[in-house]
Amino acid sequence: MVVGKLFHVQIIKHEWLKARAEENWDREIPFGALRGEINDRNGQLIVGNRLAPTLYYMPSQNKEPEKAAAAIASVIGMDKDKLLEKMTKKAYMVKLAPEGKNITQDQADEIAKLQIDGLYTGVDFVRNYPNGELLSRLIGFTGYDGDGLAGIEYAYDEILKGTGDKIRLYTDARTIPLPHVDDSFETGKNGASVELTIDLEMQKAVERELQQALEKFDAASALAIVMNPKTGEILVLASVPSFDPANYQNADPSIYNRNLPVWMTFEPGSTFKIVTLAAGLEEGVIDLHNQHFNDPGYTMVANARLRCWKREGHGHQTFLEVVENSCNPGFIEIGRRLGGEKLDKYIRDFGFGESTGSGIAGEAKGILFSQKAFGPVEQATTAFGQGISVTPIQQVQAVAAAINGGYLYKPYIIKEIKNDKGETIQSFEPEMKRRVISEETSAKVREALESVVANGSGRNAFNDGLRVGGKTGTAQKVVNGTYSDGDYIVSFIGFTPADDPELLVYIAVDSPKNSIQFGGVIAAPIVGRIIEEIAPLAGIEKREGQIEKEYRWGDPLTHRAPDLTGMTKGMVGRQLHTYRIQWHGDGEVIKYQMPAPDSLIMVDDIIHVYTEEE
Structure with missing residues (x-):
């Protein structure tokens, strides 16, 4: 045993x-x-x-x-x-x-x-x-x-x-x-x-611009979103001030707990007018070129006097000029023609009042008027972007739909998830929620917004050949239920190219100082510089058919650079050009030049020409 x-x-x-x-x-x-x-x-x-x-x-x-x-x-x-x-x-x-x-x-x-x-x-x-x-x-x-x-x-x-x-x-x-x-x-x-939809090189360019704006205008904060309007892919999502994630204990929790492009809610101001414009065009209540509106500087709604940002008014104008001038009474008129029920429906169809579903932590929903509270005054102020609260990512989602043919895509930030062997576990594709307007209407919106950049309030975002469209925004901040005097959030939303948008850029600067507080003055130039820098990263080349920028008093005088390639020094001399020309190389024949032929240059710019032996 x-x-x-x-x-x-x-x-x-x-x-x-x-x-x-x-x-x-x-x-x-x-x-x-x-x-x-x-x-x-x-x-x-x-x-x-x-x-x-x-x-x-x-x-x-x-x-x-x-x-x-x-x-x-x-x-x-x-x-x-x-x-x-x-x-x-x-x-x-x-x-x-x-x-x-x-x-x-x-x-x-x-x-x-x-x-x-x-x-x-x-x-x-x-x-x-x-x-x-x-x-x-x-x-x-x-x-x-x-x-x-x-x-x-x-x-x-x-x-x-x-x-x-x-x-x-x-x-x-x-x-x-x-x-x-x-x-x-x-x-x-x-x-x-985790592989993000973010493009790191674009992100670097945008954050550099935001940091410069923060310092130049002594602003409280600044934010940016860059999206592909055809897919909903977020290419850039930026907020400044930022912090060192390796030493987050030293940062203010209000910075690292708030991802501004999805967390921050505020009155959108005039960038929201794009939604009103798209709704008006889709319903056929306005004609951009053949209908007119007179703006005396204000309009009366239910005994309330609602003023235009331009106190003396814009006078007699087409509805295209209403858009170019960002005329508040003109957009109130579009909202009136639509009616409260239709305007509210379009706003919600464009994705406002609910989360975009981006999957980014901390996303807010914003605040819209309830149907019971949507009276004539509320309808009027909403038409030009006042009295409601939205997030930047909601605005980008909505404008993307307005310019991409009318398709409302869900913004997303995750492209793929891969295991430690590099094998794809899960991939994410564009997700269309619904169609909100027709391609014909979307084309009219693009035309109007390209005209805003060439001839209207967004002229500081103009980029020769890139065909930029966009809209300015200037919103007075609400503090403790009342408007704060002299305290604004200025913004600009722009896209390129206007005939087939591939990049949509939104910038907002909170409480800027040291400048006139208008989106066209502060935010539009930032968007213009960003588009110029990131367009090549997206493979966007300059194209023909742009709306030429209209000269206004105070603008620098510009001309198209002549084509000097193939010419000799003697031939250039006989052209009697008034441009300053700087020669490089010992040859006689011009091989290439900078700036390139047909580029917009100022009258005192130098054309650099590079020669080769005959």
Whole structure:
């Protein structure tokens, strides 16, 4: 019976009993989980990982804790007595945190040379931000334990985080290593990577412009969205001021908790007039070229005097000029012709009053008038963008539909999710919600908004050959239920090219100073510069058929650059050009020139010509 029992225990039950014993003997040293990367649409790294070891200590394996504490403290910059207190705790293993957590590789190497008994180095990782503060308010950050606490890191935490590796040490009850049992290694699982729709190079250009605007106008904040209006893909999502995600503890929570393009709500001002325009054209209540409206500077609605931004009024004008001039009474008239029920329906069909469904953390819904409260005055003020509250991303979604043929696409920020082998787990495609206007109406909206940039309030966004369309916005801020005197949010929404839009750019600057507070003065030039810089990144080339910019008093005098290529010095001299020409090279024949032929140049610009031998 004894022999049989021994056979049963040592042979038949051997593996089961061994496993139970190892559970009592093992001591785990965890390796930090490798969190998934966050990349842009082209695979460029936005957030990665950096090796940051963590120290673990087994008190029973070291007979000289005072000496060990002194040696370790000198390397990690910790008080020796506090470290000794941690190292003499009655525990089988102590994590020397926070001072010994996420130490540098140099510190880990120096500690390894000390060969301190009972001291182990666990592999850990912290997030690495190769672009510094870029995109910080979108991507967010991770906390002490590596979990996502804000932004993309928080919203997609379950996808990004992994399970770390572990070293299993086998000891007796006094944590003395067991010589007859080999240590083991348990492999974890890496987190999946998230590929955004963001274009990193475009993001850099936009954030640079926003930061300059913040400083130049001493503004409270500024925000930007760049979207592909044909798909809903968000190419840029920016807010300034920003913060360092690696040191988020030093930032104001009101900065890192508020992703302004989706969180901020405010009266849109005149950028909202695009919705009223699209509705009026779709319902056929106005004709841009053949119907006229007289603006004396105000209009009366239910005994309320509603003024135009231009106190003396714009006088007699076509409805195209109403759009160019951003005339409030003119848009009130469009709203009146539509009627309250239809105007409200179009506003909601364009996506206002509800979340866009972008999936970006912290998105607000905005506030519209209820149908019961939508009286004549509310209808009138809504028609020109006052009295309601919307988010920037709602405005971008709506304007995209107005210019892309009438299709309302859901904005989205995630392009693909990939495992650690680079294999696609999930991909995201454009999602159309509904059609709100016809292609014919959309073409008229594009025409009107291109005219706004060439001849109207958006002239400072004009870019020769890129065919920019857009609309300004100037909204007085509401503080504690009343309008704040002299405090505005100025904005501009622009797109290019006007005949087939591929880029939609929205900029808003909150409480600018040191300038006239108009969207056409502050925001329009910013959008113009951004479009000029990012258009080549989107593969957009200059094209013909643009509405030429109308000269107005005060504008710099411009001309089209003559084509000098193929000419010799003698031929150029006989042309009697008044332009200043600077020659480069020793040849006679002009190979190419800068600016290019037919470019708009000012009268005092220099044309640089580059020659080659005949």
